[in-house]
Structure formats: C-alpha cells, structure tokens
Amino acid sequence: MYEEKFMKLACRAAQEGIDSLEGGPFGAVVVKDGEVIAAGYNQVLSAHDSTAHAEINAIRNAGQVLGTHDLTGCELYTTSFPCPMCLGAVMWARIAVVYYGTSTNEVAGIGFDDRIFYEELAAQNANSLVRLEHKGSEACRELFRQWLTMEERILY
Numbered sequence: 001m002y003e004e005k006f007m008k009l010a011c012r013a014a015q016e017g018i019d020s021l022e023g024g025p026f027g028a029v030v031v032k033d034g035e036v037i038a039a040g041y042n043q044v045l046s047a048h049d050s051t052a053h054a055e056i057n058a059i060r061n062a063g064q065v066l067g068t069h070d071l072t073g074c075e076l077y078t079t080s081f082p083c084p085m086c087l088g089a090v091m092w093a094r095i096a097v098v099y100y101g102t103s104t105n106e107v108a109g110i111g112f113d114d115r116i117f118y119e120e121l122a123a124q125n126a127n128s129l130v131r132l133e134h135k136g137s138e139a140c141r142e143l144f145r146q147w148l149t150m151e152e153r154i155l156y
Contacts, residue, residue: 003031003034007079009029010039010079013028013029013040013041014041014054015027017041022041022045023043023052024042026055028055028058028078029078030074030075031077032071037061037074038061040055040057042057051085055076058076058078059076059089059090071094072094073096075099076095078099079101080100081100083114084114084121
C-alpha cells in the first residue's frame with residue numbers, strides 16, 4: 001500500500017545525488033513490510049557507469065542488506081517511471097509493486113528521454129539501436145549443459 005513518506009525518502013535520496021553532483025534527479029527506496037531496506041540515487045556521472053541508475057543502486061543495496069537476490073515482498077518507490085533497464089532489474093528482483101513520482105513524458109521534457117527504448121522494445125526490434133546477431137555457439141551451449149549437471153546450483 002502506497003505511503004507518501006517513502007516517496008519523500010526517494011526524493012531525499014535524489015536530492016543527495018543532485019547536491020553531490022553525482023547524477024540526475026533520480027532516487028529510489030526499497031521497502032519491505034513497511035520498513036525501508038535500502039536507498040539509492042543516480043550515480044551515472046560519478047561512477048562513470050551507465051547502469052548506475054537510482055533503481056539499480058537501490059536494488060543492489062537491498063540485496064546486500066537482505067543477503068539475497070530475491071526481493072519478493074518488497075516494493076520500490078522511485079522518483080520517475082523506471083527506464084527499461086531498471087524495469088528489467090525490478091522484474092528480475094521479483095519486486096511486484098513500483099510507485100513512481102513522474103512519468104516518462106515529464107522527464108523527457110527536461111532532457112531524460114528514454115521513450116526510444118520503449119518504442120524499440122515494443123517493436124521487438126532493437127536492431128536500429130544495437131545490432132543483435134545470434135551466432136550459435138557449441139561452447140556456450142556446453143556451459144549451460146555443465147551448469148545443469150551441477151548438484152549445488154541456484155535456480156531462479
């Protein structure tokens with residue numbers, strides 16, 4: 001259930017990133033059972049890492065705090081609608097609910113326009129941005145077969 005106090009904490013995280021000049025106006029918090037587990041803000045500029053988005057950082061931090069990659073039962077509060085990369089991370093983390101404060105159209109108006117990525121994904125053809133070529137590799141297949149024979153493995 002949405003609680004404004006958690007969105008304010010996401011905003012506070014974003015403000016920290018703005019004040020430190022580490023990234024854009026993006027902040028996120030992961031909440032479980034009414035408690036903040038972790039926060040993160042955009043550190044793309046300071047980390048020289050295009051994946052250091054607020055949501056990714058918050059998810060990484062929450063995984064460390066909880067000692068698991070599976071964030072089932074958690075909620076994410078974020079200052080903006082997640083980009084496709086962050087949305088993918090949310091899904092991989094098994095976070096079922098995301099509350100966001102601004103839309104993609106709102107942030108596009110200030111220079112953070114990720115709509116082209118959504119358009120490419122909707123067309124199921126990312127080839128205009130990135131050339132994707134499937135090169136069947138027996139060596140790669142062998143790695144997957146080897147992994148399947150391991151007794152101790154984590155299945156997602």
